[in-house]
C-alpha cells in the first residue's frame with residue numbers, strides 16, 4: 001500500500017540537501033526566504049497543510065494553533081528546543097509536536113567549550129590585536145588569562161548537552177559538578193566523574209565556571225536571576241548555550257559591569273532576540289549569534305530527523321521524537 005504523500009510547509013530555507021530529499025518524499029513548499037515568517041504568514045501556512053516545519057524563529061502560541069486548519073496534525077520542529085511552541089495548545093487542538101533531540105548535542109558541547117576558552121583565555125582580544133596590527137610580539141605579561149584545568153565547572157541541566165560538556169570538561173582536567181531536575185544513575189555519574197548537587201544555590205557558590213543546559217520552560221525562566229547570580233564567586237564565568245530566557249540578562253549585564261561576575265560567554269539572548277546593547281560594550285563577554293549547533297553535518301542530520309518524524313507520522317505512528325505536552 002503506498003503511503004499518503006503529505007503536504008508540508010517549511011517556514012524558511014534549509015540546507016539544500018535537506019530540501020532536495022524532502023521534495024522527494026513529500027509535497028513540500030519551502031518558503032523562499034531566509035527570514036522568519038510573519039504571524040499572518042504562519043497562520044496562512046497552517047490553514048492548508050498536513051505538516052508544518054518551523055524553526056526557533058517562529059512563535060507558535062495558543063492563538064496561532066487555534067487558527068490552524070483541520071488538516072494540520074504535526075508540527076515537526078527543525079531544532080531541539082521547543083520553547084517557541086506552545087506544545088499544550090498544539091495538543092489541545094489535536095496537533096502533535098516533534099523536535100530533533102540529541103542531534104546537535106556534540107556540536108553544542110564543542111561550542112560551549114569554545115566559549116569557555118574564549119572568555120577565560122581572552123581569545124577575542126588576541127584576535128583583535130592581530131586584526132588591528134597592534135601586536136608588539138610575545139610578552140611575559142600580555143593577555144594573560146586563567147587556566148581551566150583544575151577549575152570547577154557547574155553544569156545546570158545534565159541532559160544530552162550537559163553530559164557531552166561534562167565529558168569534554170573532564171578531558172580538560174576540570175572538576176565537574178551538576179544540578180539537574182533528576183539525579184543521574186550512579187554508573188552514569190561515575191562515568192562522567194560528576195558530583196551531584198540537589199541544591200542549585202549551594203552549587204553556584206562553589207563553581208568557577210557555570211554552564212547552562214536546561215531547556216527554557218516556565219520553571220527555568222530566569223532560573224539565574226539576580227539573587228542566584230549574587231551567590232556566585234566574583235571570579236566566576238557564566239556560559240549559556242541553552243536559551244537566553246534562563247538568565248536575567250539585565251541583572252547579568254549589571255553584575256558583569258560592576259565586577260560581581262568576572263565574565264560571560266553567550267550564544268543565546270532573552271526573547272531569542274539581539275543581546276542587551278550594554279552587553280555588547282563589555283570586554284569581559286564573548287557573544288555569538290546562536291550558532292552553537294551550526295555545523296553542515298549537524299544541520300543535515302537535523303533535517304534527516306525531521307523527515308523521519310514526518311515519515312513515521314505518515315505511516316500512521318507517533319513520530320519518534322514526539323514532545324510530550326506537560327499538560328498530560
Ligand SMILES: NC(=O)c1ccc[n+]([C@@H]2O[C@H](COP(=O)([O-])OP(=O)(O)OC[C@H]3O[C@@H](n4cnc5c(N)ncnc54)[C@H](O)[C@@H]3O)[C@@H](O)[C@H]2O)c1
Nearest residue numbers: 080081157158159160161180181213214215241242292293
Ligand atoms: N545554542 C544552540 O544552538 C542549541 C542547540 C541545541 C539545543 N539548545 C538548547 O539546549 C537545551 C538543552 O538541550 P538538551 O538536548 O541537552 O536537552 P535535554 O532534554 O537532553 O536535557 C535538559 C536537561 O535539563 C534538565 N532540566 C529541566 N528543567 C530543569 C530544572 N528546572 N532544573 C534543573 N534541570 C532541569 C532536564 O532534567 C534534562 O536533564 C535545549 O532545550 C535547547 O533549548 C541550544
Ligand SMILES: O=C(O)[C@H](O)CO
Nearest residue numbers: 056079080081104293
Ligand atoms: O534548539 C536547537 O536545536 C537550536 O537552538 C536551534 O533551534
